[in-house]
Amino acid sequence: MASQSNEVEEWLRNPRRATDLAKAGSRKHVLAIPTTIGSIALHLRHTALEAILLYCSAEVQDLELAEALLGSIASLAPDLEDPDDLPPKAPRRGSTRPSSHRTFENLIVRYSDVVCKMLRLCSAKSDCFSKDGISAASILDPARLRTQIQTTGTCLQAIASNKSIGAEIFKDDNMLRVPIRFWLATVLESRPGDANPIVHEALFSCGNIRYFSSDSTKFFDILIEENGGDAHDTAALFISELRTTTKEISKRPDKNFSYKKGLAALIHLNTMMAFMPCSDITLRSTSLRLGMVSILTRAVSQEMPRTRQELLRFELNVFGYLMVMSDVLTYCEGVRWAAEALQAGILTIMTTTMALFSEYLQFLGENETEAFERIIRTLSNYLIHYSVVRAAVDALDAIEPEAIKKMEVFSFFPSWTKFQCVLLERAVFMSLLERQITSRERKLHCDYCLKLFPLQELKKCEKCRRTYYCSKACQIMDWRHSNHRNACANLEEKNADIMPLSTLNRLFLGRLACYDIRRNMISLSHIIQKNYPGTPLNRLRFFVFYNAPEQAIGIHIAPFPETPSNFFARAAQCAEDDDGGPCLVQILYYGGTPEYTSFFYFMAPQSYFSAPKLLEQYQDVEETMKVDFRSKVVYWCDPDDPDSGLIEIYKIEDADEVGAILSYIRMKKGKSEDLTYFPSTFKYTWKDIENAALACRRCWPFEDEGIFKL
Numbered sequence: 001m002a003s004q005s006n007e008v009e010e011w012l013r014n015p016r017r018a019t020d021l022a023k024a025g026s027r028k029h030v031l032a033i034p035t036t037i038g039s040i041a042l043h044l045r046h047t048a049l050e051a052i053l054l055y056c057s058a059e060v061q062d063l064e065l066a067e068a069l070l071g072s073i074a075s076l077a078p079d080l081e082d083p084d085d086l087p088p089k090a091p092r093r094g095s096t097r098p099s100s101h102r103t104f105e106n107l108i109v110r111y112s113d114v115v116c117k118m119l120r121l122c123s124a125k126s127d128c129f130s131k132d133g134i135s136a137a138s139i140l141d142p143a144r145l146r147t148q149i150q151t152t153g154t155c156l157q158a159i160a161s162n163k164s165i166g167a168e169i170f171k172d173d174n175m176l177r178v179p180i181r182f183w184l185a186t187v188l189e190s191r192p193g194d195a196n197p198i199v200h201e202a203l204f205s206c207g208n209i210r211y212f213s214s215d216s217t218k219f220f221d222i223l224i225e226e227n228g229g230d231a232h233d234t235a236a237l238f239i240s241e242l243r244t245t246t247k248e249i250s251k252r253p254d255k256n257f258s259y260k261k262g263l264a265a266l267i268h269l270n271t272m273m274a275f276m277p278c279s280d281i282t283l284r285s286t287s288l289r290l291g292m293v294s295i296l297t298r299a300v301s302q303e304m305p306r307t308r309q310e311l312l313r314f315e316l317n318v319f320g321y322l323m324v325m326s327d328v329l330t331y332c333e334g335v336r337w338a339a340e341a342l343q344a345g346i347l348t349i350m351t352t353t354m355a356l357f358s359e360y361l362q363f364l365g366e367n368e369t370e371a372f373e374r375i376i377r378t379l380s381n382y383l384i385h386y387s388v389v390r391a392a393v394d395a396l397d398a399i400e401p402e403a404i405k406k407m408e409v410f411s412f413f414p415s416w417t418k419f420q421c422v423l424l425e426r427a428v429f430m431s432l433l434e435r436q437i438t439s440r441e442r443k444l445h446c447d448y449c450l451k452l453f454p455l456q457e458l459k460k461c462e463k464c465r466r467t468y469y470c471s472k473a474c475q476i477m478d479w480r481h482s483n484h485r486n487a488c489a490n491l492e493e494k495n496a497d498i499m500p501l502s503t504l505n506r507l508f509l510g511r512l513a514c515y516d517i518r519r520n521m522i523s524l525s526h527i528i529q530k531n532y533p534g535t536p537l538n539r540l541r542f543f544v545f546y547n548a549p550e551q552a553i554g555i556h557i558a559p560f561p562e563t564p565s566n567f568f569a570r571a572a573q574c575a576e577d578d579d580g581g582p583c584l585v586q587i588l589y590y591g592g593t594p595e596y597t598s599f600f601y602f603m604a605p606q607s608y609f610s611a612p613k614l615l616e617q618y619q620d621v622e623e624t625m626k627v628d629f630r631s632k633v634v635y636w637c638d639p640d641d642p643d644s645g646l647i648e649i650y651k652i653e654d655a656d657e658v659g660a661i662l663s664y665i666r667m668k669k670g671k672s673e674d675l676t677y678f679p680s681t682f683k684y685t686w687k688d689i690e691n692a693a694l695a696c697r698r699c700w701p702f703e704d705e706g707i708f709k710l
Contacts, residue, residue, distance in 0.1 A: 005028070005032060007026075007028045007029050007031070007032040008032045008035050008036055010029070010032075011029070011032050011033075011035075011036035011039075011040065012036060012039060012040075015036070015040040015041065015044050015048075016044065018032070018036075019040075019044055019047050019048055019051065022048060022051040022052070022055075023047070023050075023051045023054070025055070027055070030051060030052050030055045030065070030068065031064065031065070031068050033048050033049075033051070033052050033068065033072050034068050034070075034071030034072045034074070034075055034151075035071075036048075037049065037072050037075045037076065038075040038076070042079075042100055045076065045079065045104075046100075046103055046104060046107065048072070049072055049073075049076065049104065049107060049108075050107055052065075052068060052069055052072050053069070053107070053108075053111040053114055053115075056069050056114050056117075056118055057111065057114045060114070060117045060118070060121070061121065063121060063122070063125050063126065065118070066118035066119075066121045066122050066126070067122060067126060067148070067151075069114075069115070069118050070118070070119070070122060070151060070152055070155040071151045071155070073108070073115075073155045073158055073159065074150075074151045074152075074154035074155040074158060076104060076158070077154050077155075077157070077158035079100065079101060079104050080101070080104055080105065080108075080158045080159075080161070080162045080165065081101070081158075081161065081162070082101070082161070082162060082163060105162060105164050105165055108159075108165050109164055109165060109168050112165075112168045112169055115159075115169060116169060116172070116175060119169070119175070119178045120175075120178065122152070122178070123177060123178045123181050123182070126148075126152070127145065127148065128145065128148050128149050128152055128182060128185060128186065129178075129181045129182055129185050130181070130185050131184075131185050131188045131189045133185065134185055134186065134189040135189055138189070146196070149186060149196050149198070149199065150196060150198055152182060152202075153182070153196060153198030153199050153201065153202040154198055154202075156178070156179050156182065156202035156205070156206060157198060157201050157202045157205045159206075160179075160202070160205035160206040160208070160209055161205050163209075166205075166206070166209045167209060167210070170206060170209050170210070173218050173222070174222075176206065176207070176211075176218070176219060176222050177222060177226060178206075179202050179203050179206040179207075180203065180222060180223050180226050181226060182199065182202065182203075183199050183200070183202070183203040184223075184226055184227055184237075186199045187199065187237060187241060188237075192240045192241060192243075192244035192245075193241065193244030193245045193247070193248045195241065196262075197245075197258050197259050197261060197262020197263070197265070198258065198262065199262075200241070200262045200263075200265040200266050200269065201261055201262055201265045203265070203269065204265035204266075204268050204269050205265075207219045207269070207272070208268075211278055212268075212272050212276065212278050213278075214277070214278060215277040215278065216278060217278055217279065217280050219278060220234075220273060220278065220279055220280045220283055221280060224280060224283070231280060231282040231283055231286060232282075232286050234283065235273065235274075235283050235286040235287045235290060236286075236290060238266070238269060238270050238273055238287075239270065239287065239290050239291070239292060239295055241266055242263075242266045242267065242270050242295055242296070242299055243295045243298075243299075245259075245262065245263050245266055245299075246263065246295075246298055246299040246302050246303075249263055249302060249303070250302055260303060263299065263302075263303055264303065266299070267296065267299050267300060267303070267321070268317070268320075270287070270292065270295075270296055270299075271296065271320065271321065271324055273287060274287035274288065274292045274296070275324045275327070275328060276324070288331075288333070288337075291340070293325075293328060293337045293340045293341050293344070294340040294341065294343060294344040295344075296321070297321075297325075297340070297341050297344035297345055297346050297349070298344045298345060300318065300321045300345075300349055301344065301345035301346075301348055301349055304318065304348070304349055304352055304353075305318070305356075306352075307356065318349065318353055319353075319368050319371070321349070322349070322350065322353070322368070322371045322372065322375065323367065323368070323371040325341060325346060325371075325375060326370075326371040326372075326374040326375050326378070328341075329341070329375060329378045329379070330378060330591070332495065332496060332497055332498055332499050332591070333499045334378065334382070334591060335382050335385050335387065335388060335499070335501075335502075335505065336387075336499070338378070338379055338382045338388050338391075339385075339387040339388050339390075339391040340391075342379070342388065342391035342392050342394070342395040343391045343394065343395070345395070345398070346375070346395070347392070347395040347396060347398075347399060348395070348398050348399060350372060350375065351399050351403040351404060351407065352403065354372070354403075354406065354407045354410060355402075355403045355406040355407070358406035358407065358409050358410075361409065361410075369410065369411065369412065372410070372412055373411075373412040373415055376412060376415045376416055376419050377415055377548060377549075379392065379419060380415070380418060380419045380422060380548065380549040380550075381546075381548055381549070381590050383419070383422050383423055383426050383549065384426070384509050384512060384546050384589055385501075385505045385508070385509065386430050386434075386504055386505055386507075386508035386509075387502065387504070387505055389423065389426045389427055389430050390427075390430070390686065392423050392427075393423065393427050393684070393685065393686050393689070394685070394686065396420070396423070396683070396684075397683070397684070397685045401681060401683055404416075404680055414550075415550065416680075417679070417680050418549050418550050419549065420679040420680050421629035421630075421679045422549045422631060423679070424629075424662070424665075424679040424682065424684075425629070425630055425631060425658065425662065426512070427686070427689055428658050428661050428662055428665075428689055428693070429512060429515060429658050430508055430512075431686060431689045431690055431693065432657060432658065432661075432693060433508060433511055435690065435693075436705075439455075440454065441454075442454065442455050442504075442507055443455065443507075444458055444468055444503070444506065444507055444510070444602075445468070445582070445601075445602075445603040446458065446468060446469055446470035446471075446474050447467045447468050447469065447474075447478065447484075447567075447601075448469060448470075448474035448475070448477055448478040448482065448570070449470060449474050449570075450570055450571060450574050450582070450603055451470065452582075452603065453470045455503055455504075455507065457470060458470060458503075459475075460500075460503075461475070461484070461488060463488050463489075463491075463492050464487075464488045464489075464491035464492045464495070464500075465492075465495065465500040466491045466494075466495075466500045466600065467484060467488070467491070481566070482566040482567065482570075483565055483566050483567065494598065497591060498591035498597075498598045501600070506600060509587060509589070510585070510587060510600075510602030510604075513542075513544040513546075513585055513587040513602060514585055514602065514604040514608050514609070515658075516544060516553055516555070516631070516633060517542055517544065517555060517585070517609060518608060518609045518610070518611055518654070518656070519611065519653050519654050519656045519658075519659070520555065520633050520649050520653045520654070521609050521610075521611060521654060522653070522654055523635070523649030523653070524555065524557065524635070524649065527557060527635055527647070527649075528540070528557060531557070532557070532559060535559060536575070536579065536606075537583050537606045537609065538574075538575040538578075538579070538580070538581050538582060538583050538584075538606055539559065539560065539572070539575050540557055540558065540559055540560075540583065540584075541557070541558055541559070541560060541568075541571075541583075541584040541585070541586060542555065542556070542557055542583060542584070542585045542586070543555065543556040543557070543558070543585075543586050543588065543636070544585060544586070544587050544588070545588040545589075545636065546587070546588065546589045546590065547590070548590070549631070552631075552632040552633055552634040552646075552648075553631055553632070553633045553634070554633075554634055554635075554636040554646075555633055555634070555635055555636065555649075556635065556636040556637070556638075557635075560572050560584075567601075571584050580605065580606055580607070581605070581606075582603035582604055582605050582606075583603070583604050583605070583606060583608075583609070584601060584602075584603065585601065585602045585603070585604055586599055586600075586601055586602075587599060587600055587601075587602055611654040611655070611656055612656065612657060612702035612703065612704050612705075613702060613703045613704070614655055614701055614702060614703070615701055615702065615703055618701040621701075622655045624663055625655045625656075625659045625660045625663045625701065626653070626655065626659050626663065627659065627662045627663055627666055627678075629678065629679060630659065630662070632648070633649055633653070634646040634647060634648055634649065635647040635648075635649050655701075657702065660696060660700075660701055660702075661692060661693050661696045664692060664695070664696040665682070665684075665689075665692045666678050666682075668692070668695075669682050669684075669692070
């Protein structure tokens with residue numbers, strides 16, 4: 001770009017004469033325009049811009065002129081902003097009026113072919129459009145390179161941010177290669193997080209003109225092509241920049257506003273790349289595997305606006321993130337993404353946003369409130385998984401009760417309350433289970449021989465990843481002589497909708513189902529005596545269906561089929577061989593949405609269904625060990641008939657360890673007059689739950705330790 005010279009001094013001293021000289025063809029005066037155009041009178045800026053555009057139209061292969069044109073447009077960036085996009089009281093240098101804005105806009109549109117040619121020339125020859133060029137320039141003149149990158153980024157951002165100019169300049173898809181090459185060159189030659197934030201702003205602004213709001217993948221297709229055709233490396237590049245920039249800003253809260261705008265642009269770019277229709281499918285899957293959910297959530301949480309005005313006007317679209325996440329959590333690996341999002345701060349983002357809008361409900365649209373409701377319900381569905389429960393407890397610890405209190409005005413608050421109620425109940429259960437069953441004692445059954453083995457001794461079928469074997473011999477027998485040969489392909493296909501449970505989640509969910517049967521065994525025993533008198537428990541199969549948390553858990557009991565499949569024949573033989581042998585429990589659960597259900601079998605010994613006996617001195621206070629917010633259970637008469645009757649059985653559930661601990665916590669920690677809403681007022685950590693359980697045991701009301709071990 002032109003340096004300080006006699007021509008620059010003449011522009012500043014006598015801009016009208018300098019303008020006339022530039023229009024007359026003085027190259028030196030034209031090259032001085034980028035340095036001076038922002039300092040001269042408004043009406044002369046238009047003339048100066050027209051002069052350099054005319055000169056460039058005659059010299060379309062002159063790189064020095066091309067760079068001067070980019071610098072001139074960059075200097076006019078405030079004049080090119082759309083008035084409708086500016087805050088009402090935003091300061092405008094030089095008292096720019098909407099009419100002058102249109103004048104600059106119309107001039108550039110008229111010469112759009114010249115601007116496009118000069119942009120393409122720069123992208124082919126300028127130092128800051130190639131990795132090697134930046135590397136060489138950083139050695140020869142690093143200060144000039146920094147100025148050049150700032151100027152180029154500002155120019156591209158100014159062009160793209162103006163709707164009329166941007167639509168004209170980028171109507172040809174190949175023009176996208178200009179900002180893409182600029183971004184790739186700068187980022188590839190910088191350490192992660194060190195690139196000038198204007199580079200990210202420019203790329204997002206150019207892509208946002210018409211590509212990010214459509215189903216076209218053209219933007220990312222070109223980006224992958226320009227990066228050597230490597231989709232994985234492209235995704236890793238975006239994610240690395242987002243992760244590192246987030247960390248750098250958290251370490252340096254004094255980072256200026258441009259860095260925050262750059263981070264907001266990176267958040268948008270990564271969101272588009274990973275989750276929106278404009279993304280390449282390979283980029284999407286790669287992004288998820290590289291931890292996009294947690295990285296994106298941490299970035300949004302880091303830059304979360306703190307006032308309602310910031311939230312409405314800020315570069316970061318928090319509502320856009322939440323609407324995207326409401327879909328992401330329903331993907332086939334939704335349980336994993338839920339745990340990662342919780343660990344990264346999604347609950348903090350949600351509660352902070354709602355607290356800011358609690359007094360301004362009119363600013364929230366139906367789509368936003370539906371996204372909140374959907375996230376809460378999906379997270380609630382996943383509270384049968386140990387990984388999600390543990391992550392949710394840690395996430396709630398970071399939220400102040402005052403923020404939750406402000407959410408009471410929203411229509412989805414009952415869903416939030418139910419989420420917290422179920423979470424506390426499941427956290428107490430899983431904390432007890434985790435404490436009482438050490439890693440060595442954690443066992444699951446082999447799906448062929450049905451015997452229990454430590455988790456580390458079991459291997460999954462490599463194809464379906466849903467079937468467990470204790471040995472190669474059992475796997476071969478199941479493949480050759482049982483039904484796994486036919487079932488395996490169907491199970492593998494199902495993985496596209498619901499991913500298989502992790503081994504640990506399967507163990508805890510199986511125990512949870514057995515526990516929910518056990519705590520309602522008084523009622524279930526009456527049903528068994530009425531429908532299957534004299535039939536031992538191990539000759540019956542139990543179904544436990546986990547609906548959405550606002551609905552009751554469904555339990556059904558049926559005998560083994562009269563003409564059993566190989567699996568049921570082996571289960572029946574196991575019962576014959578051991579009268580006190582295991583009971584067969586089938587656990588059904590939702591994925592992210594009710595359209596996708598899955599199930600697995602769990603073997604539990606009969607002894608597990610015997611509730612711990614109350615000590616005699618506690619018989620009279622048994623009812624105090626029950627809390628109103630616990631999960632309810634119904635008996636489902638016919639699982640194959642959705643219209644069949646449901647029998648409420650929770651009214652006479654057994655007193656049990658979890659109920660006793662919940663009651664203890666409520667009495668000792670409760671601050672709410674409405675005990676049903678107690679979990680919403682109780683701030684706790686996993687350690688607090690463990691300590692409450694230990695404190696409760698000082699006055700333990702049962703004769704034994706409670707039956708959690710198998």
